[in-house]
Amino acid sequence: MGQAAIAFARRGWFVFPCNVQNGRPLVGGDRDDDGNVIKNSGGLHKATCDEAQIEAWWRRWPVAQIGLHSGISGLLHLDFDPRVDETVDPETGEVLSDTWTVDRLKTALLAQMGEALPATLTSVTPSGGEHHWFRMPAGDPIGNRGNLPKHIDVRGQGGYIIAPPSERTGDLDQGGKKGPGAYRWLSGDWGDIDAVAEAPASLVRILRDRTKPVADRPAQRRVTGAAPVVGDVDDDVRKYALAALDGECRDIQTAASGQRNARLNEGAFKVATLVAAGALSEVVARSSVEAAARANPGSDDERQLIATIDSGWTAGLANPRDLAEIAASSRSRRERGPPRSSRSSPPAPGSTVDGKPSSQAGGADVHVGRKGAGDDELTQECAFLPQTDLGNLQRFLRRYGRDFLYVEQWGWLAWDGRRWNRDMAVSLLGRAVQDTMRAIQEEAAFVEASGVPEPAPDGLDASQILAHEAQQQRRLDRVLKVLRDGTVITLSSTISKWGRTSEGAGHISSLPKLAEARLSARPADFDADPLLVNMANGTLEFTRPDGDRKASVRLVEPQRRHRITKAGTAIFDPTATCPSYDAFLARVQPKDEMRGFLDVWAGYNMLGDASAQKMAIFYGEGANGKGVWINTKRAILGDYAWAASINTFMDSERSRKGSDASPDLAALAGRRMVYANEAEHGSKFSDGLVKELTSDEPKGGVRELMKPPFELIITFKNTIIANTKPGIGTDHGIRRRMQLVPWDVIIPDEEQDPQLKAKLVQEASGILNRMVRGAIQYLGTGLPLPETIKEATEAYLDENDILGKFLSLCIERVPGETIGSSALHELFAAWQTWAQLLPASGKPWSPKYLASQLERKSFRKRKSSSMVWGDIWPLYAADDFVRDGRPVENDLPPPRRKAGGNAPPGPSNSGFDEDDIPP
Structure with a gap:
């Protein structure tokens, strides 16, 4: 470290x-x-x-x-x-x-x-x-x-x-x-x-x-007409106040640098409002706050800590907390009897009397979801499960099992109502486990409230006995034993005791580990349907054309069974338009065919279908709109989009070992749109990796740090944003995957709209509609190929045909003529150095790689006394390009063509050809 x-x-x-x-x-x-x-x-x-x-x-x-x-x-x-964030409903006690x-x-x-x-x-x-x-x-x-x-x-x-x-x-x-x-x-x-x-x-x-912002400013909450409730504070209110004190002290102890003083002042204020209301002893409360402050003093001395506390404390004592409604809520719950579907508890310390997050705690009135599952039937079922760790596992699975999944290669995932969420899964799982343990007290209360069965009174006839027995069946509690001192041990008391035991750290920490085997899934189970796309208001479900039926889309409710882990940010509204985006795209891409291609490419990037096996290179100088286009789509697609490092796609001297962790590749799981910015001048694509990442075949051996490997399903499409063109190989497998998309229009400074990005954010739904139409077009007819892209791509590929340039300048094909393989490699290496076409490693092609490329161009090697290439006549010698280890700066001599009768230029006199075959 x-x-x-x-x-x-x-x-x-x-x-x-x-x-x-x-x-x-x-x-x-x-x-x-x-x-x-x-x-x-x-x-x-x-x-x-x-x-x-x-x-x-x-x-x-x-x-x-x-x-x-x-x-x-x-x-x-x-x-x-x-x-x-958790609050407690003051009416029901639900979390x-x-x-x-x-x-x-x-x-x-x-x-x-x-x-x-x-x-x-x-x-x-x-x-x-x-x-x-x-x-x-x-x-x-x-x-x-x-x-x-x-x-x-x-x-x-x-x-x-x-x-x-x-x-x-x-x-x-x-x-x-x-x-x-x-x-x-x-x-x-x-x-x-x-x-x-x-x-x-x-x-x-x-x-x-x-x-x-006004909504974020802490409000000084003053309760007019509120009187201290000294002498009228029941146990629940005292518990509430003690829980609030504990929470404030914990926050003071853990406050980060830069927030410590503000948190201490705020905590002192809140605790003092409870003291002023009579809910806490001032001596106990004040000493607790001071102890918490001393545990996290930062750079403050004792005098500074006390001054900060005094400031908040004085203000808090002048503003007693109104606890009357909390007390009334507690009494009301008791009158209604034992809880049915959740624990009975007062509002959380950070809440106001109406259950909303308190402005003192920095809360906001936002939509929240109810947590905790169970009705009478579920509570009764769980009450009779074994009082063991495996019994608690069964409780957890019945209450929350449908909301969690475990993947060995990733960890936990939690259903958040829209998707299977990895970011918050551990936190949500921890809450669910704790709620499961606390709910055991609900089970005990439910059983206790049902009562203990009583024997039938004497003198009943047969029908009355049957009616009595039917009534007693609803009584679930049982007397298990009576101790010598007369204490009665009931089933409900043992359930309650087990609940308290289960709230220990050991039982809580063991439950997730036990649940892994019962809720296991594989990486391949997720984001597997290429035609489902999660957006802000639902899931877009595309269909492929079938016979007379055209490709289409509809909006459906998110469902657990879809196993989707990603979500876009835009709302799907089929009526929405995007005039600012339309004008922007028409300005930077004047041709209709180019705008049409970009719509289809964007739609293709929504889908999990990578069957086109294409990579796009957005090429052009700055201020041409390509970055705005990418960022707009990225914002709409949310975490379906991913900004990869350009190094992921580039050739490097250090090859990745099969045992190496590959978090950059693991991060691509489930993505649809992957983009990378600006390769260094002179860099070259890693042909093999580009082929793998534009294939529709899985890539094995991908793993996150400290996790086992998994197969990466290629659901994503790759777009490279470049002001300079990276080098690329020349074999058919790589050439057919490339699409160079020119962005030739440069917007002058005076025409650039600084508010454009904000305008496009407002038009997200309209832009999404263009993407949806592009996806439907792709499903129907595939990717279009505008003539502009075709010509630009062919020119780009020709620029990268290094061997073709060498052959056209340095070689004449003459039937019957031969040249030794070492001599040819020496000539090629000298020319490659002279032409400044060396790869990123700074070394010429190896003899083996040169031979493989020559064979691709239909040249043939054969054996005589040495290994030679047939039908080749060299037009130059190696020292025409490099002498004494330096590239020649003079003009080249005239080529020594066979028709001119010149003797073929030979390699430098090394005295031995490494390709000579010994007798």
């Missing part, structure tokens, strides 16, 4: 060690002469690029996580933090959950910015969140702002993130919130200086705005 930290330092990024459990800084602050900690002298303020200091740190803490100081490193990080996935967070940010974030270096956190890396914009550095949508944090000046390849062990066993897992790279090459994109102007404007 220390070597990785040093590598970052050499990149100019300031690092420091962090706790392997929770990511807090390990380096303490300096102290003054009195022994007091000097403010802002420890933690991230110790970040450095000094390799000696870094080595010393990691010798002391070898497995420490790598903290990276954002602002001082010239970076700005966006932290997308997926989670499940209401609001799931914030990474996609939902990105959609919220897109709505605020008016455009999607550009592709940039991105890392993934153990919880499934994402860190997007941007360059700090010029001007005053941006700090840790809080004016982006909920659960999207900014790390700038004074902030830090944990960088890959850090691994976290978690602090759940200590009552914390951090689970185990690794930080890993999602996209981009951190060593590439251009991998970190400029922060978009729209984002910078928002972050430099010092005012918060």
Whole structure:
């Protein structure tokens, strides 16, 4: 880990060690002469690029996580933090959950910015969140702002993130919130200086705005006429207040740097409102808050901590929390009897009396879904399951089994109402397991409320006895034993006791492992139907033409059985139009046939059908619309689209071993549209990998880090955005896959519309309709081939026919003439060096590869006293191109044609031909 930290330092990024459990800084602050900690002298303020200091740190803490100081490193990080927010319905006590996935967070940010974030270096956190890396914009550095949508944090000046390849062990066993897992790279090459994109102007404007959006400003909630409920607080309200105190103290202890003071002040305020209402003892509450603050002091000393608490505490005591309705709700539930379908509990600490998220907790009034399954029949069924871990597994499967699946190569997936979600699966699974354990108390209460059967009274006739027995059958509780002291042990009490035991960490952690075998699935089971496309308001179901029936599409409800893991962001509205997009496309692609092709290519990229086996290269100088086109489609397709590293498609000196992890390829599973930006000048496609990734055959041996391999089903189409054309092979297998799409129109600066991206976002449904029509056209007639693309592709392929250029310049085909294979290779290598057509490795083609390419062009090798090529007459000698290891700068001599009677130019005198065959 220390070597990785040093590598970052050499990149100019300031690092420091962090706790392997929770990511807090390990380096303490300096102290003054009195022994007091000097403010802002420890933690991230110790970040450095000094390799000696870094080595010393990691010798002391070898497995420490790598903290990276954002602002001082010239970076700005966006932290997308997926989670499940929970509130409690005050009427029913049901737990209401609001799931914030990474996609939902990105959609919220897109709505605020008016455009999607550009592709940039991105890392993934153990919880499934994402860190997007941007360059700090010029001007005053941006700090840790809080004016982006909920659960999207900014790390700038004074902030830090944990960088890959850090691994976290978690602090759940200590009552914390951090689970185990690794930080890993999602996209981009951190060593590439251009991998970190400029922060978009729209984002910078928002972050430099010092005012918060009105909806996000914390409101000072004052309850008029609310009186303290001292002496009238029942047990449920006390439990509510204690739970609130526990939650606030936990949040104070785990608050990140940059949010610590604000969180402490807010927590003190909330707890003080409960003290003012008489729900908590002031001594207990105040000492608990102070203890939590001391456990996470940051760089503050005792005096500063107490001052922060006093500020919030004083304001809270002046605003007592109104708990009367919570108490009334509790009494009402008791009058209704035991709960039927959920646990009975007061509203969550972060909620108001109407069950909505409190503005004090930063909540928002958003749509939430009810969690927890069960009616009387289910509760009764679960109550009589074994009181063992396997019995709890059966409880979990009956309540939540249809909502979770386990794939060995990926991990857990959870049904979120639209798709099988991988990002939030572990969090949702944890909630479901905990709810299953807590629901055992519901089972116990249900059995207890039914009563214990009573014997029939004496004197009943036969019909009365039968009626009595029928009535007693509805009583489910039983007396199991009576202790010597007279204590009665009932079935319901043993169920309740088992429920409390099951809430232990060991039973909770074992359940997901037990469930893996019962809910297993394979990667190939998902996203397998190429004609289903998930969008924001449902699933598009395409049909192929059949006889007289044309290809078509309809919108259906998302279904678990479809096993879809991806979702687009646009709403399908068949009546929507897109005038701004139509005008844009007509401007950058004036020909009808080119616009038609792009519509079909976009529609083809919606489908999971890769049978056309084509790759598109969007070629042209900047300001020509190709990036806008790609980004618009990417935004619409959501996580069906993927920004791959260009290195995935390029040839390199280091070949990938079959045992190597391939997270860049694993990330392509289930995608439909894959695109990559800008190859380096002189780079060349990896012909073999391009063929595999444009085939309709699976690619085996693909695996994520620390996961077993799986077969990658090719459902995606590849588009390369290029200002320079990468090199490519010349065999038929690669040539037939290429389509070079010219973008020749350059938009002058004065014609460029800075609001275009925002306008296109508003027209997403209309643009989606064009894509849908393109998909239907593809299903009916396949990909069109405009003459413009055909000519451009042929010219591109001819430019890359290196051997063809050599043969036309240096070789004359003369029947009966021969040349030694070594002499021919020497001539070719000299010409290739002189022509500056060497591959990325900087070395000429090998003799073996040259021979294979000559054979493709119908040249034949034969044996005499040495290995020779037949019917070849060389027009030049090797030293016409290279002398003394340097390319010749003079003009070439006239070619020595056979008809001119010149003797064939021979190779340089090496004294031995390696192809000579010994006698």
